[in-house]
Amino acid sequence: MKPEHVDVLIVGAGLSGIGAAYRLQEKCPSRTYAILESRACIGGTWDLFRYPGMRSDSDMFTLGYPFQPWTERKSIADGPSILKYIRETAREHGIDRKIRFNHRVRRASWSSREPRWLVEAERGPDAEPASLTCNFLLMCSGYYSYAEGYTPDFPGITRFRGRIVHPQNWTDAVDYANKQVVVIGSGATAVTLVPELAKSATHVTMLQRSPTYVAPWPDEDAIANALRRYLPAKAACAITRWKNVLAGMYFYWLCKNRPERAKAMILDAVRAELGPDYDVAKHFTPRYNPWDQRLCLAPNGDLFKSIKQGATTVVTDEIESFTETGIKLRSGRELEADLVVTATGLNLQVMGGAEIEVDGESVTPGRTLSYRATMSSDVPNLAAVFGYTNASWTLKADLISCYVCRLLNYMQAHGYRQCTPRNRDPDIVRLPPVDFTSGYFQRAMDKLPRQGSRKPWRIYQNYVRDLMMYRFAPLHDGVLEFSGPSAGPGSPATSPAGRALEGVRTS
Ligand SMILES: Cc1cc2nc3c(=O)[nH]c(=O)nc-3n(C[C@H](O)[C@H](O)[C@H](O)COP(=O)(O)OP(=O)(O)OC[C@H]3O[C@@H](n4cnc5c(N)ncnc54)[C@H](O)[C@@H]3O)c2cc1C
Secondary structure (H helix, E strand, O other), X not given: OOOEXXXXXXXXXXXXXXXXXXXHHHHOOOOOEEEEOOOOOOOOHHHHOOOOOOEOOOOHHHHOOOOOOOOOOEOOOEHHHHHHHHHHHHHHOOOHHHXXXXXXXXXXXEEOOOOEEEEEEEEOOOOEEEEEEEEEEEEOOOOEOOOOOOOOOOOOHHHOOOEEEOHHHOOOOOOOOOOEEEEEOOOHHHHHHHHHHOOOOOEEEEEXXXXXXXXXXXXXXXXHHHHHHHXXXXXXXXXXXXXXXXXXXXXXXXXXXXXXXXXXXXHHHHHHHHOOOOOHHHHOOOOXXXXXXXXXXXXXXXXXXXXXXXXXXXXXXXXXXXXXXXXXXXOOOEEEOOEEEEXXXXXXXXXXXXXXXXXXXXXXXXXXXXXXXXXXXXXXXXXXXXXOOOOOHHHHHHHHHHHHHHHHHHHHHHOEEEEEEOOOOOOOOEEOOOOOOOHHHHHHHHHOOEEEOOOOOOOOOOHHHHHXXXXXXXXXXXXXXXXEEOOOOOOHHHOHHHHHOOOOEOO
């Protein structure tokens, strides 16, 4: 039997997949589409992570969709509210009806002869084979493996008699009330988790090898809440979104161009929270500059308040080994623990772990060059959504979704069936995709598509620059190669204009 065919196939029903589906419905209403989602529900990250206190660490006016106003009071929102928001968006726009749940995409093979993708998935608990074909594949499968988080090989870990849990595997069955808890790590997850656990644990120790920048930040946006009193929700959200975009860009610029000033601003705020006697230099002053790694937020200074109350202690030291009752540190100190939480990061994964083939040849994503931060060199009709590392994910995800719609409409108008980025410039230097020093990027740098030294191969972490590029840059840029007018009746291929367009064109 011939597999079912759709014009566009979206992989993933998380924040990006639902946003992309909305944009397709809005901007390409004549295109058919479906979403394949490996899990049984919508939400991705915001459903997977169930640890106490799970929340955003960027504001919801930029993490939310521009087309769906964020109406809650809190701007730094908790996980369940974000999940509800994504699900309501999907329901309100009928996107939920397009999702095939429990379909894990394993392989996508492009045939230039057809030209289309054959997408093979495993369905349900018995991994029954299921396949679809599509003209365009839009990967909204996130950036990390859902199978397992990253836990370093800690010496002696099997000796420990208490419980060890990675935040990615947290369930309600993890009991931390009246327990001695050690959280290993000081990234966004640890900073979120620690003050929440400290509310009912006997004591929480945040054990870090080296410090992270943590900035206290109000969880409500006073300007947004005031604007909402006078303006319709959509207008209030749009103004707040721009306010936050520009403020974020300014602060990022400051971090990159005046790092000492940015550092002093953050550390002054930390000192104001913790008082003059706290060793801020040891526990909250990283070796790197702000935004060389992701900056963490402490809503209303919750982490610092927990430290001041004595419910949380920060220890900056290295693990020598686990013992039966806790963790022995390089300094000789021992930390007793009933529960150890390994907030040690994620395992990066591209293309949802699926194999990608083009005309029978396997594609290694790390060998490709990223075109406009979404397509890959020599891979036709495929775009992948990847958000910003220095700002809210959705800012870039939405720009990419709109760009894909522009591309699809252009191809339809000109009768093209295939578009492929081709690098013919020998002077393009292949560079790492991000200049982030975070461990999870460093561990996976080889798996990610590279960026090139010049546009359109360069990846920018700048919303305004990207906005101009995705909206206005010519699609026929001499790099994106278009080919194959469709041969159906009435299509451009059967018209004189269409015949003139036949064959490969890279003008
Ligand atoms: C704990 C945590 C907190 C975060 N907080 C923020 C924040 O505050 N601000 C911010 O900007 N970013 C944050 N991020 C980054 C965050 O992942 C993005 O903001 C956003 O949720 C990504 O959405 P997504 O839909 O692209 O990916 P995901 O949320 O990862 O969703 C991907 C979906 O694709 C599905 N999928 C994957 N592979 C396949 C496959 N092969 N076949 C079928 N389906 C597949 C998954 O099941 C999932 O549903 C956070 C990340 C984590 C882990």
